[in-house]
Amino acid sequence: MSIDLATLTNIPISYASCSIGNSSTPLPEKLDALSKAGFKGIELSFPDILSFGKLHLGHEVKPDSYNELEKVAAEIKDMCKERNLKIMLLQPFANYEGWPQDSEGHKDALERAAGWIRIMQACGCDTLQVGSTDTPIEKLDKSRIIPDLCHLADLLAAHNFRLAYENWCWSSHAPNWRDCWEIVEAVDRPNIGLCLDTFQTAGGEWADPTTSSGIIESVPREELEGKFHKSMMDLGNTIPKNKIYLLQISDAYKVPRPLDSSPDESGLRPRGRWSHDFRPLPYNGGYLPIVEVAKGVLRTGFRGWFSYEVFDGGPEGKDMEREWDLASYAQTARNVQDRLIMECGGKKL
Template sequence: MEYKPAIMSASLGRAWLHDLDYKIEQAGKAGFKGIEIFYEDLDYAARKLSGNDSPTSEHILQAAQNVHSSCQTQGLEIIGLQPFLFYEGLKDRDQHARLIEKLKLWFKIAKTLGTNTIQIPANFLPAEQLTGDREVIAADLRQVADMGAAENPPVRFAYENLCWSTHNDTWEKIWDTVKRVDRPNFGMCLDTFNIAGREWADPASATGKTPNADENFKLSLEKLVKEVDVSKVFYIQVVDAERMESPLVAGHPFHLDGQPARMSWSRNARTFMYEEERGAYLPAEDVAKAIISGLGYRGYVSMELFSRTMAEEGKQVPDQHAARGILSWKKFQERLNLN
């Protein structure tokens, strides 16, 4: 498979401010070939359909059908539905059961969208709500993988470490989990921000980096290339982030009590690749090279973004984000000599 650029629907603007159909239109016009659909966008579209804040499953599925039609019009493949949040390792097994029921609706949504992939971010609920038992975590994820395999067509799951996840916050930990799950339809989404943002960067540090960042990160990427099975990399997300002018601690504009600094950083200050004028500073390209040149990954490259810029008002916001994203892709394509 050749390399193709994708973008996440939420990267083009917040759902409550920017129309989903318009965001899809701008993604297609900019030159993207694929799109990740963010559930929040579907939910908001369903609220508009229903006329209230409690849309039914039927409204959600109608919104998904509308999105599928819009994407077909724009020549966009829906590469995944995300994020299926706060699932694995729950101590509250009643909530676990409720999420299993919720997943059955997500299967219907995925089928309606015409995608075969659901993304699961590694759980970031407070530690007291979760078990750190890696076998329990793997068993929970094996359960959804088996459910997905029984669907027609089968559904696969892309598990992603977030750099603030409670237990699985590194590529190495999610790779360990993928091996424990041991199902053909269970793999990974590797994200340059979440890898570099945990092992190389620290927004709460005055240096913006972890101790011994360069040496440790080099060894980590060498290990990734040596150990990961590329067939388990279902797609990748390529994104950078701003270096904070001051440590992201209490008193910083992005700080929220009880929220990990890396989460606050992620929600407010990611950038597209190569946006040095916006403060981009991560070794994100090194991560991408390890995955593409080192592992031999081929497939979709999603130019994902979370940023305070997504909450700006004005119809131009999706246009601007689509233009920034495709410019980033073109430079990425050139620098990595991608076909």
């Protein structure tokens, strides 16, 4: 089924605040660049709240100092309003679901949920992005995953907030869109939906950073392409458009040397390591079939937020902290959106 280009012209565009500049770039400068480039919203990233908190309050802010974080978030809300930017989501809420009842992990998850809801109230956003946990499966009680997410959805619903559940392709229990969609259906709350992502989808179902080719080699290439195409068609025919809350967009560099297939010393799996440092903007050196993912999402009828979330350490993955021309980079991202929309609508550039 073709996608009518005319229906794509008013898709709102957002940018993850963690994905522009480097770790020392002040948040106000990021917001200025994104606003001037024509972005309409941001995903507010928790590390940016912490770093701006130090700038705003004059001292380090601890991740669980929620009284101070509320003050910082309220100031960020005002800064975004001045720049006509909507805070459309708070992210990344991780390692929440599946802890054994009464464990320290479960207690910490509940405390963080309550604290992050306070931050959402202060900054004026209504959606919490939750990544499918990558806690090692042997540490989890899988029977708790659905009840935990039901509980979180109910906590959010009390404030008219939503839960955007994302498949992280290195997740220990839900690495692809089908896994997360089955969970969302089982949770069965009106305020839970999906955060889909071009990198997480193509990077999990088509690509593989542990192979010399950069793609999955356990099946022949033709079969792989067919399976991936079918998956994207199934996505378009399966998920109701109102159950997609946003599409995050990035590409991936092929790693210069295949990554070790074992978890690293911190327990992070290879696709997680790849995700952290090798994700450029589309059309800037990557190789994933991101247009096919975007088309799959658009075939559902979804016309909501396209949000750019990149972690560009360069082709070697070692240059995250380089100096950026923020205005130029933000404009490049804006131009990428125009090209992506044209290609989704059948206009090859």
